[in-house]
Amino acid sequence: MSLDYVKRLKELRRLDYIEKPMEVNDKSLVKKPKDKKEKDAEKNPMQSFQEKAFLQIMLSNDRLKRGQDDTV
Amino acid sequence: MTQFDRPVPGSSLTTPPKAQAYERPPEITNPKEALERHLDNLDNRDAIEDILFFTQSGMDVKSLNEGLLRSAVATGLHSIDISLIIAPLLHEYLVGRLDALGADYNEGIDNLKAKEALRFNRNLSIAKRFTDNIKPNREPIDEMDLEKTDTPTELMETVEETPPPAKEMGLMQRPDRGVM
Numbered sequence: 001m002s003l004d005y006v007k008r009l010k011e012l013r014r015l016d017y018i019e020k021p022m023e024v025n026d027k028s029l030v031k032k033p034k035d036k037k038e039k040d041a042e043k044n045p046m047q048s049f050q051e052k053a054f055l056q057i058m059l060s061n062d063r064l065k066r067g068q069d070d071t072v
Numbered sequence: 073m074t075q076f077d078r079p080v081p082g083s084s085l086t087t088p089p090k091a092q093a094y095e096r097p098p099e100i101t102n103p104k105e106a107l108e109r110h111l112d113n114l115d116n117r118d119a120i121e122d123i124l125f126f127t128q129s130g131m132d133v134k135s136l137n138e139g140l141l142r143s144a145v146a147t148g149l150h151s152i153d154i155s156l157i158i159a160p161l162l163h164e165y166l167v168g169r170l171d172a173l174g175a176d177y178n179e180g181i182d183n184l185k186a187k188e189a190l191r192f193n194r195n196l197s198i199a200k201r202f203t204d205n206i207k208p209n210r211e212p213i214d215e216m217d218l219e220k221t222d223t224p225t226e227l228m229e230t231v232e233e234t235p236p237p238a239k240e241m242g243l244m245q246r247p248d249r250g251v252m
Contacts, residue, residue: 006134006181009160046157049103053161061168068172 012054093148103157106150110140110162114169123166124175132180133170137163 043051090096100106113119126136140162141155163179170177 003156005138005156005159005163009163009181012160012164046103050157050161053104053107053158054164057161057164057168061164061171064168064172068174 008050012050017051018055094146096148098145098148098151098154100150100154103150103154106144106154107158107161109149110144110158111165114165120169120173123169124173127170127175127177130178132178133163133166134180137166 100109114123123136127133137159141159144150145152145155167177167179
């Protein structure tokens, strides 16, 4: 996580922090899906707040843009 | 900013302590609340019109965003740390609004002038290397060697055309003024 405003903005726009859906293997008991808590423990709370808020703002921007494009 | 365009040392001690808003604890310490406050402030017609006006006037979104956050810090709304956290989020919000309005704006993220200057310097260094390689004669030039000096032909001709020097005269001899 960069403190530089522009760098951080570019990091957030890359969207590589979005969690991909986990593949749950029902057949094997050996391979269990990774514990979600472990992943969250790596990130600091400010980072996760930024990511969530950024996604929400992106979604609202997208909704706004679609609303503009819609023709009645 | 010039050398003297800054506060005199000790000028902060001339006002009572905690007189300024930024000297007191900030009003909001939670980044989420600070972001909500900013979004509420920006979510009205006048604010959007102002943003549109400034971006159309040539101000980039980054400067605009930094100005918004700095004014919030100066008025004691939140601290600089909160500004650092919410800056990219507010930037994205502004960009989204401007996109929705179909405005032509400069984000201010990619500094085009700096990029052009860098490209120019790189090209200059390549050109210098190139010209160093194509120098045809690298023999040292003896400046005192008169045979190697190239006198231009025009100069030679003018030298030939100059009139011959006058007759030699004695030191005490008066110049001949002609017959009166």
